[in-house]
Amino acid sequence: MKKKYFGLELPMLLIISVIIIFATQMGILSQDLAGGFALMLVIGIIFYEIGERIPIWNKYIGGGILMAFLGTAVLVYFNLIPEDYVALIDSVNSKPMNFLNLFIIMLITGSILGLNRDLMLKSFAGYLPTILGGVIGAAILGILGGLIFGVSPANTVLKYVLPIMGGGNGAGAVPLSQIYERVTGDAASNYYGFAISILTIANIFAIIAGAILNNIGNSKPNLTGDKSTLLRDASEIISDEDEADTVKISIIDYCGAILLALTFYQLGKIFSDLVWDKIVPSVPIHTFAWMILFVAIANGTGIIPASLRRAAKDVQKFFTKNMILVIMVGVGADTSLAELFAAITLGNVVMALLIVVGAIFGSAIIGRMVGFYPIDAAVTAGLCMANRGGSGDLAVLGAADRMGLISYAQLSSRLGGGIILVIGSILFGLLM
Template identity: 30%
Template sequence: MDNNVSVVKKEQNTDPQQIPLWIKILHFKVTIIPLYIFIPMVILIFLLLLEDKYPNSLLGIIPFMALAGYALGELGKRTPIVNVIGGAAIMVTFLPPFLVHMNWIPAAVVDSLTTFMKSSNILYVNIAVLTVGSILAMNRTVLIKGFMSMFIPLVVGTLASVVVGVGVGTLLGLGTFESFFYIVIPIMAGGMGEGAIPLSIAYAHILGGSSTDILSEILPAVMLGSLSAVILAGMLKKLGEKRPDLTGNGVLIKSGDNTLLLKANKTEREISYELLASGLIIAIGMYLLGEYLSKYISIPAPITMIILAVLAKVSGVLPKDVEDGAAMISRFFVTLLALPILFGVGVAILKWESLISVLSVPYLITVFLTVLTMVVTGFYVGKKMNMNPIESALVTACHSGMGGAGDLAILTAANRMALMPFAQISTRIGGALTVIIATLLFRWLH
């Protein structure tokens, strides 16, 4: 017994410089997985694929998503230039479509992953957990101030982006009508499921054509707009590191009470398995309630879920344990699942052919300046409104994001996941209003 204690103490007091290099290498973590686990798992997956025995169930999907997501995230963080602009989120989201296009990911894996992503709705589970958890973890006063304040930078940023995007597109020969309805509007429509798809259906109904054809025309703007927002989010992160006075490190509203701001981001309790379970159930429960109510109030489930979470937080109807559990499960998803889910989105949802089909210089310039205008406007309007300008710019940037996946990528690139509830308001409500207004204008102007 004494010998064991002495050995443990000796190991604890070992000089790091005396540790063999090969042990250091094996303990290097690929995002969160050490190499001594990562390498054997990669070899095992390769052997199973080689013999065509890789399972198409969750037993195969989960490790592939995790290992690929963590590996690409690590690569993004260590790639020069890319690592400055949110490399992990960019690499994990936009490299997989290219890999699928080149057939460098086995077809069986792509098919299984696509089926899983579309049938499981894991993206919506992720957004529900992150959104509800973020809201319930926030300080009540800061939450109220944030939701009341963010609409002004969002509206001003949207209007400024329309003017700049349409103006630039027209000057570069893309056409005023096309620039507005097929570039600027899709960027701000709220992603694919809640934005581009209903927008393409509405356009097709008015034109009498195929919604699939229209979707292929507007989807590149959605994807490139989201990519532009991710790049700018990474730049905003670096700006915050150089200019701490411009950021609240995830807190949207400035306050003279530093204790209040610290409390808004501070987690008091250690992880509890029981509270994790309750947090997961309450998050999914709010989404399901939103789904039920949407049939009667004509408001999409994700938006209803946000409203329910805000009402629960503002009213204080939920016990502190439940709020803590929601915050815990949110942190759990951010740490373990963000990169794997982004990889799944890149494989199953994004299409490389749609992305490159419109890669012309005028198109790229129009898209980027549209998003840049939104971000810059959000930055300066937020600053004037006593908001932390970097956080205000990020929330506004999420109006350019590709739905929930875009919000996840943007906030991951900026390392500001605490802004998820505000990002969801920007994406969901801003996107829904954009689709409604654009449809009415399209019918009137066509």
């Protein structure tokens, strides 16, 4: 049987790649969703297959997922992708097309609707303490690192821990810089420039750590579950076979599942922008946090037919296995290696690493105390706090082979990120 690469035999993959790369270099590749997807998939598949075949890298560093991310960043850094098509990749992944949002919407809906109801309710209940455990662990090791390199505990927390654990760029570093400007009177850009650089360093460590934790889990299965649930006693909670796992569905059910997922997102946006923002404008709650709540309610009440739940799980699997490469290429194109290199000093690298390690141990310890598998708690409540938000979540979960935990990862980025903003509002006033 011939080897296939994402369904393509090697000659066909090479022909397709030559056509797309030639059109790109000649400037005639269509600058729309079709052209953007074609270019991103070709880049993603090539780097993925390379990364999966490099010894050590493929098992311990991040494999094809990380290679797709870093490889694209290198292409952009050396101007090997024409500027117009770098902009096209960015527009597909984020605004205005925002495929990243669509990806997360499909994963959230499928992962939550695929959970046993009792299992879902019990695991969500213990998740907030696990997030806080990660934040505390990050602060403790971060402060220790700061003392080694002559950085005061206050500056360590404000300039290192908060931006790294803040839920990414748009939901973390940007609003933190605005809070900084409002409290101190100094320009927000002075805080943001360093914050996003240190966050980028931590994001790479978080992705690598996800791959390492996955390998630890593979060698010590008692530390991890089935990669889609956090609870150690899940088998005791689930007593009956889930109907969604056995029901027969048709191709048309997938359309209904996709529309259902999109509607949950719009419902979350209504509550985020129209309802909650009018009631408590000073404490914003992200659309994805509301969406997770509504999907969980729908699953808990049993109002979603088994056929749609099964279809939603299948759609999630399709996006997880195939479209993750589009996301990784988009994230790589948006990563400035020049800014990253400028921020790389021994002190910054070691402190960022210690903060990520602290997040791992803090969330793993508290997670185990509340009944979670420590590795899965560390990946979601720890590493998915210490990365670049939604895109960082997907990179970490991809490297850790735990895309089924996306709903928990999004709670970390959205709910956890909101907690960091509240903490930042208080600490900027007290410590600056």
